Amino acid sequence: MANEAHPLDLERHLNLRKALSTVSSSSVLTIWNEAPAGKKISAVLNFLRLRFGTGKLSSNEFIDFGFCDGQHSLDEMRCFAGKRAQQAFNKIYNDKTWYAATKHKLLFDTTMKGAGLPVPKMQAIYDRKGRGAGYPLLTDLDQLNSYLNDASNHPVFCKPTTGLLSIGAFRIDGIDGDKLLVNGSHPYSADEVVNYISKLSPKGYLFQSVLKPHPEFQSLTGDAIASARFVILNFEGHAEIHSCILKLPAKGEVADNFWRPGSVLCNVDPLSGEIIRCICKNEEGITAISEHPVTSFKMMGYQLPDFSDATETVMRAARFLAGIKVQSWDVAFSDQGPILLEVNFGGDLNLSQLASGQGIMDSSFCKILRQSGFDGQLPNG
Numbered sequence: 001m002a003n004e005a006h007p008l009d010l011e012r013h014l015n016l017r018k019a020l021s022t023v024s025s026s027s028v029l030t031i032w033n034e035a036p037a038g039k040k041i042s043a044v045l046n047f048l049r050l051r052f053g054t055g056k057l058s059s060n061e062f063i064d065f066g067f068c069d070g071q072h073s074l075d076e077m078r079c080f081a082g083k084r085a086q087q088a089f090n091k092i093y094n095d096k097t098w099y100a101a102t103k104h105k106l107l108f109d110t111t112m113k114g115a116g117l118p119v120p121k122m123q124a125i126y127d128r129k130g131r132g133a134g135y136p137l138l139t140d141l142d143q144l145n146s147y148l149n150d151a152s153n154h155p156v157f158c159k160p161t162t163g164l165l166s167i168g169a170f171r172i173d174g175i176d177g178d179k180l181l182v183n184g185s186h187p188y189s190a191d192e193v194v195n196y197i198s199k200l201s202p203k204g205y206l207f208q209s210v211l212k213p214h215p216e217f218q219s220l221t222g223d224a225i226a227s228a229r230f231v232i233l234n235f236e237g238h239a240e241i242h243s244c245i246l247k248l249p250a251k252g253e254v255a256d257n258f259w260r261p262g263s264v265l266c267n268v269d270p271l272s273g274e275i276i277r278c279i280c281k282n283e284e285g286i287t288a289i290s291e292h293p294v295t296s297f298k299m300m301g302y303q304l305p306d307f308s309d310a311t312e313t314v315m316r317a318a319r320f321l322a323g324i325k326v327q328s329w330d331v332a333f334s335d336q337g338p339i340l341l342e343v344n345f346g347g348d349l350n351l352s353q354l355a356s357g358q359g360i361m362d363s364s365f366c367k368i369l370r371q372s373g374f375d376g377q378l379p380n381g
Contacts, residue, residue: 030059035068056084079359090346093372098323102345120208127204160201214333222251239318244268245355267355273307310338
């Protein structure tokens with residue numbers, strides 16, 4: 001957001017949240033226009049097979065996964081699951097009564113702290129219903145305004161209690177005169193920030209200490225935090241890492257979601273912590289790269305720092321959420337070691353598929369589906 005002219009653009013972020021959380025509609029014409037000459041008919045036929053198959057790919061997903069060029073076999077493509085399929089899968093293998101632990105970030109914080117696991121330090125909570133969990137509690141807009149105007153509370157990282165995709169996340173770095181400095185250099189009055197918070201997330205906001213990145217990432221991300229997304233399969237008391245990706249935010253950004261400009265996704269070997277594939281998004285679409293597009297840092301073969309500690313931490317955490325069989329964890333690489341940022345109820349598995357270039361429905365994933373009662377056709381089980 002620091003790259004935006006207005007990082008607290010309420011209307012844009014409300015629209016963005018709606019757009020990113022909605023599964024896009026599908027269009028055969030979109031595939032036809034995107035496919036190269038000579039491959040249009042085969043691309044459309046493959047799209048229809050996948051659209052109505054188990055993976056339920058949308059036209060945008062078919063394009064993002066690179067299927068228009070005809071370079072993938074049908075067996076390979078059938079291993080990919082679109083967001084429609086992922087939503088259906090979540091209802092099959094995850095216990096919905098555990099959903100709150102992933103949706104409500106204060107409940108997540110309480111659960112992880114109770115388990116003795118590292119999470120960002122909480123400074124205060126804005127919640128009109130008085131849910132403070134022992135932290136300093138702001139229950140109305142006047143208290144929120146006073147908190148923001150107190151220079152001793154800055155810097156502070158702010159995020160919605162029930163947000164998604166980091167929409168609404170921002171950092172207040174200090175006060176300059178009568179203005180709060182948002183994301184480093186954007187001046188806003190406290191009233192403007194209060195209005196943004198109250199309209200974007202009426203259910204509340206969390207205020208956390210600002211994490212500092214691991215020194216090895218500072219040349220790539222500046223003050224922003226890089227995190228790993230671990231997909232964990234957790235079934236019958238046994239947890240295993242299914243995939244791992246590294247999310248690298250652009251310098252000046254406050255979060256690492258792939259929709260943000262300049263973000264890079266890296267597929268990581270879950271055993272060694274070595275980067276084995278990288279992609280970025282530009283005007284030409286999603287492109288595989290070997291070097292960072294801005295710094296030219298050679299990422300292929302790079303060994304993530306503190307990876308064994310991050311793996312140990314996330315595996316410990318996974319066992320405390322036994323009702324969620326497919327978990328997506330975000331683990332920050334900070335100067336204090338690995339920090340658990342959040343866990344998702346299934347999560348956006350497209351990130352893993354984009355980063356790896358491989359479908360999520362391998363034999364391990366399909367085994368979870370079968371054992372959970374899925375009776376449809378699967379590519380690997």
